[in-house]
Structure formats: structure tokens, C-alpha cells
Amino acid sequence: MAARVELFEAIRTDRRREQLSVRALAERHQVHRRTVRQALESAVPPARKSYSRSRPAIGPWAEIIDVWLEGDESVPRKQRHTARRIWQRLGAEHDACLSEVTVSRYVQAWRREHGKVGVEVVVPQTHEPGAEAEVDFGEFYAVIAGVSTKCHLFVLRLSASGKAVRVAFTSQGQEAFLEGHVRAFTELGGVPGRIRYDNLKAAVARVLEGRAREETERFIALRSHFGFSSFFCRPGLAGSHEKGGVEGEIGRFRRRHLVPIPEVDSLTELNDLIAAADRLDDSRHLPGRQFDIGTEFAYERTVLTPLPLDVFETGLILHPRVDRHSRINVRSCRYSVPARLVGRRVRVLLRASEVIVFDGRTEVTRHCRSTVKDSQTLVLDHYLEVLAIKPGALPGATALAQARRCGVFTAEHEAFWSATRSAHGDAAGTRELIDVLLLHRHMRHGDVVAGLAAAVSVGATSSDVVAVEARRHASRLGSVISDRPVQWPPTDPGRRRVVSLTERRLTDPEAVIAGLPPDTRPLPSVAGYDELLTRRANRDPQPPEIPVTGRTVS
Known part of the structure; x- marks a missing residue:
């Protein structure tokens, strides 16, 4: 095209300077006379005609x-x-x-x-600070405790500054949706005026005509508590551009910070990694912005609506019945509760990451929420009263296997159990172990393990010995076992030895053995009782006679 423009310029220049004819110009520039006429008419060459070509292949x-x-x-x-x-x-x-x-x-x-390729015209928008935010979920995978787990990334993004808060959950249920809002508002330090959503089931019970929606009760309560308004986009692809900021942000964050697939030990560790990535993104510059996200948000934070003083509970209340295995079924996962609750209904507070069980108003246990369908999470402590009656059920108990895997049932427990069974038999030895396990309800885990190690080291097979040594270990570390800290005498630790309470009573009462404090009380005396006997002997043995109808009564 540029060559034709230069040709037209040369033809027009020769015409002005030399007043050459069309034929002469055509001969000089080696073109057709039609081209010369076109150049004389316009300095811009006409568009080339398009001819329909045959398509022999297609x-x-x-x-x-x-x-x-x-x-x-x-x-x-x-x-x-x-x-x-x-x-x-x-x-x-x-x-x-x-x-x-x-x-x-x-x-x-x-x-x-056929009009199948089209671009919808989008009107540019200006977002005032603190006025609006967008919320959505995105999917990604992470290896949690060695298991590939599908996770859901909750994202709340402020439209003005571009500041986003992300929280990873293992479900997309309503409890995760609500908890994501609470954690995001807490992180931002305030609440935006309006939030845009698509038609998530956690917020929308039914889509009505136009923009009208029938919202869920829990979502209405959340909105009322924090004082923001909601805006719902059109369903499907037609409304995806209405919250394009958070849609694109999910994909960018996933490619930038979740590739390769993260490997963590727990969901808490995963959220710590995501929070660190959020802080790193504060240094990003959005297109057309003079300052980075962190600087823009520093101002927007000052115009957000302040957080309410009271706390919004994001958990859902359920009332499952405890089965004969002392378990409750919550969202296709089973969790253990104390065996005394078998056959009764309990109140469960289901949160995004934990399950809290109440008996009336008393909390009886709490579990980390399982991420595997049809799994069971059992705590050995919940079955101890039953195992004391049925000690033969302990070796194959599922709760014991889980306690071993998570490190609660340690090598010290195994060694003590083996020693007690050798000394007292399987049933009696297992009951001694159960007595030791009951100590965990009132003492720290590390203290009980130290007591087990001390007992095994001297061949003791009594739970009383473990209790004494655990108490002594706790006192050395300054921990409080009862209402008052226990003070032990400062004796040489190398000369101490483990003895039973019976042996302690048979020894010198002033000797300090096994770390017990000396008995400084005086010996019992009956002098007070002897004094009473003396007073009784000095009293008049015969009372005066009283005449009654001619008879005397003494």
C-alpha cells in the first residue's frame, strides 16, 4: 500500500510541474492510463476489489x-x-x-x-473507595497431609483498590461462605457498602424474575449483622462480566501462587501460605493505577464501614443422634463423642473447619472437620469407660489405631502396656493402662508421658507410680496440677527412686523417698480422752433419791 501511495505522489508531482498528459505519465511511470487517472483524482489509492474465490478443498x-x-x-x-x-x-x-x-x-x-461471534459492549466503570466489593469461589487442588484434596478458594475483592482476601476451605457449603465473609471483614478492618455475587446456593434459595432473588435466612442475617447491601449478577455467562474483577483475580492467583500444587500438613498451614501470598500481592500495580494495591488500600480502609462489636456465629446447628458405636454422623462423616451419650441426641455446631459437640450447654468434644467422605474420626478418650469393662476390645480398637497414627499413643504407652500385661495378665494390665490414659483428662500429655518413661525405667507397672512421677515432672516445670502449685523438696535427682505408696508408708516417716514431702505432723495423742475419763470418775456416783408414791427411785 505504501508503494502505491508513493507512486500516486510521483504522478501528481510530475503533472503539476511539467503538465504532462495522461499518456506521457503512463509511459514515464510504466503504469496503465487508468492508474494515472486514479492518481490524478485522489492522492489515496482506491481499495482493491475483492473477488470471490472458489474453494475446491472445502x-x-x-x-x-x-x-x-x-x-x-x-x-x-x-x-x-x-x-x-x-x-x-x-x-x-x-x-x-x-x-x-x-x-x-x-x-x-x-x-x-451467522452472528455467532460477537463482543458485548462494556461501559467503563469508576468505583468509589469503600463502596463496593465482589465475592466468588474458585477451585484448586492441594496435597494436605499426603492426600490430594479438592479445595475451594473464597475470594472477597474490593473494587476500588483491588485488595483481595482469600481463604481456603475444603467445602463450598454455607458455613464456609459465611466464615469467609467474617474472616475477610476482619482482615480488611471494615465492611464495604455493597457486595456483588453470582447465584451461589449459600446465598440464593431461588432465582426469581430479573434481579429478584429469594435469599437464605443465614445470608440475610449476615448482611443485617454487618450492614452491607447485596447485588446479584445475571445467571450464567451473561452475567460473568458483571463481577469480572474477582473472576480474573481467581485465575491469576491460582496460576501465580498455586502452581506447582502446594503440599502442606494441614488446612491451617495452607491458609498461612495463602495469607503470605496476599501480602506479596499488595505490591502489585493494577493497569492504569499510579500506586500499588497496598497504597491504594491504605486509603480505602479509612472509609470502610466499621466492624460491629458483637461476633457473628457462622456455624450451623445440627441435632444428630449418637449411635451404638458412640459416633455422630455429620455431612457423611462420623465423629466420636463420650460413650455416656450413646442413644441420645446432641447439639452440634458445624463450622467450616471444626465440629463442636454440646450436651445441653456443656461442650463435650470438638473435632477438626474431616475432608474425606464416609470417614470416621475417633478419640480414644471417649471409649475409656467402656474399655475398662471390656479390656479385650482395646488392641483392635479403631480409636487406638488413629491415636497411634497421630502420635497421641506414644512409644512410652506401648512399653508400659507391654510391661503391665507381662506382670498382671492381659485384662488387668490393660486396665492399668486405661487408668494411665485417664490421667490425660487432668494432666498435660507431656507430663504423663514423662511419668510413663520414669515408671518403665525402673520396672514399675502401677498406674499410681505413673501418677506420682507425672506430678513430680509437672512440678519441676512449674505447671499447676490442682488449685495450688505443688512444692517438692530440692533433693538430688540422681538418688531418687520410684516406690509405691505402700512402701512409702512402711519406711521411716521422716525420710524423703520418691520425691514426696516429709510428714512433719506430730504423732497422735489420746491425752484429751484421758482427761475426760478423769472428770467422769470425780462425779457423784449416786444421784439424790426422789420419793414417788411410797417408793424410792434412784
Whole structure:
């Protein structure tokens, strides 16, 4: 095109300077006289005419392709033909010898001709600080405790500054949706005026005509508590651009910070990694912004609505019944409760990451919420009263296997159990172990383990010995076992030895053995009782006689 413009310029210049004819100009510039006339008429060359070309390669198959593309109007969007799939079908079903790019160009032209390729016009928006935010969930995978787990990333993004808060959950339930809001508001230090949503089931019970929605009760309570208004986008792809900021942010964050797949020990550790990534993103500059996200948010934070003083409970209340295995079923997962509650209904507070069980108003246990369907989470302590009656059930108990895996049932427990069974038999030895396990309800785990190690080291097989040594270990560390700290005498630790309470009573009462304090009380005396006997002997043995009807009564 540039060459033709230069040619037209040369023709017009020669005409002005030398007043040459059309024929002379054509001979000088070696062009047709028609081109000279076009140059004299306009300095801009006319557009080239487009001629319809024959399509010998795609022509025989054009009708078949048209039928397939027209049939796509009645099938789901995600299962429609692509240009590559059409090319593959032509080769497999009709032995067509075509290049893929030939088919791709034809499909693109067909869709453009039929209005299937279009761009919706979007009006640029200006967001005032603190006025609006967007919320959505995104999916990603993480390896948690060695298991590949599907996670859901809750994202709340402020529209003005671009500041986003992200929280990972293992479910997309309403409790996760509500807890994500609370944690995001707490992190931001305030609440935006309005929040945009798509039609999540956690917030929308039913989609009505237009923008009208029937909202869930818990979502209405959340909105009322924090004082923000809600805006719901149009369903499907038609409304995806209405909260495009958070839609694009989820994909960017996933590619930037969750590749490769993170490997963590717990969901808490995963959220710590995500929080660190959030702080790193504060240094990003959004397109068209003068300052980074952190600087923009520093101002926007000052205009957010302050947080309410009272706390909003995000958990859901359930009332399952305890089965004969002392378990409750919550969202297809089973959790143990104390055996005394078997057959009764309990109140459960189900949060996004934990399960809290109440008997009336008293909390009886809490579990980390399981991420595996049909799993069971059992605590050995819940079965101790039953195992004291049925000691033979302990070796194969599922709760014991889980306690071993998580490190609660240690090697010291195993060694003590083995020693007690050798000394007292399986049943009696297991009961001694159960007595030791009961100590965990009132003493720290480390103190009991230290008591077990001390008892095993001297061959003691009594739970009383473990209790004494655990108490002594706790006192050395300054921990409080009862209402008052226990003070032991400062004796040489190397000369101490473990003895039973019976042996302690048979020894010198002033000796300090096994770390017990000396008995400094005086010996018992009966002098007071002897004094009473003396007073009784000095009293008059015969009372005065009283006459009654001619008889005397002493």
C-alpha cells in the first residue's frame, strides 16, 4: 500500500510541474492510463476489489459442516463442535483430506456470518473507595497431609483498590461462605457498602424474575449483622462480566501462587501460605493505577464501614443422634463423642473447619472437620469407660489405631502396656493402662508421658507410680496440677527412686523417698480422752433419791 501511495505522489508531482498528459505519465511511470487517472483524482489509492474465490478443498464438505454447526444450537454449550473436532470427524467419517487450518477458517467465517461471534459492549466503570466489593469461589487442588484434596478458594475483592482476601476451605457449603465473609471483614478492618455475587446456593434459595432473588435466612442475617447491601449478577455467562474483577483475580492467583500444587500438613498451614501470598500481592500495580494495591488500600480502609462489636456465629446447628458405636454422623462423616451419650441426641455446631459437640450447654468434644467422605474420626478418650469393662476390645480398637497414627499413643504407652500385661495378665494390665490414659483428662500429655518413661525405667507397672512421677515432672516445670502449685523438696535427682505408696508408708516417716514431702505432723495423742475419763470418775456416783408414791427411785 505504501508503494502505491508513493507512486500516486510521483504522478501528481510530475503533472503539476511539467503538465504532462495522461499518456506521457503512463509511459514515464510504466503504469496503465487508468492508474494515472486514479492518481490524478485522489492522492489515496482506491481499495482493491475483492473477488470471490472458489474453494475446491472445502467446497464438497461445506454442506456437512453447516449441518453440524446448525445442530449445535440445541446441545449444551460445553459439548458443541470445535473446528478441530469438525476436522477430525471429516477425516474419520468421510475420509476428507483437508488441512485443519482450512476447516478452522471456514468455521470462523460461518460463525461470523451467522452472528455467532460477537463482543458485548462494556461501559467503563469508576468505583468509589469503600463502596463496593465482589465475592466468588474458585477451585484448586492441594496435597494436605499426603492426600490430594479438592479445595475451594473464597475470594472477597474490593473494587476500588483491588485488595483481595482469600481463604481456603475444603467445602463450598454455607458455613464456609459465611466464615469467609467474617474472616475477610476482619482482615480488611471494615465492611464495604455493597457486595456483588453470582447465584451461589449459600446465598440464593431461588432465582426469581430479573434481579429478584429469594435469599437464605443465614445470608440475610449476615448482611443485617454487618450492614452491607447485596447485588446479584445475571445467571450464567451473561452475567460473568458483571463481577469480572474477582473472576480474573481467581485465575491469576491460582496460576501465580498455586502452581506447582502446594503440599502442606494441614488446612491451617495452607491458609498461612495463602495469607503470605496476599501480602506479596499488595505490591502489585493494577493497569492504569499510579500506586500499588497496598497504597491504594491504605486509603480505602479509612472509609470502610466499621466492624460491629458483637461476633457473628457462622456455624450451623445440627441435632444428630449418637449411635451404638458412640459416633455422630455429620455431612457423611462420623465423629466420636463420650460413650455416656450413646442413644441420645446432641447439639452440634458445624463450622467450616471444626465440629463442636454440646450436651445441653456443656461442650463435650470438638473435632477438626474431616475432608474425606464416609470417614470416621475417633478419640480414644471417649471409649475409656467402656474399655475398662471390656479390656479385650482395646488392641483392635479403631480409636487406638488413629491415636497411634497421630502420635497421641506414644512409644512410652506401648512399653508400659507391654510391661503391665507381662506382670498382671492381659485384662488387668490393660486396665492399668486405661487408668494411665485417664490421667490425660487432668494432666498435660507431656507430663504423663514423662511419668510413663520414669515408671518403665525402673520396672514399675502401677498406674499410681505413673501418677506420682507425672506430678513430680509437672512440678519441676512449674505447671499447676490442682488449685495450688505443688512444692517438692530440692533433693538430688540422681538418688531418687520410684516406690509405691505402700512402701512409702512402711519406711521411716521422716525420710524423703520418691520425691514426696516429709510428714512433719506430730504423732497422735489420746491425752484429751484421758482427761475426760478423769472428770467422769470425780462425779457423784449416786444421784439424790426422789420419793414417788411410797417408793424410792434412784
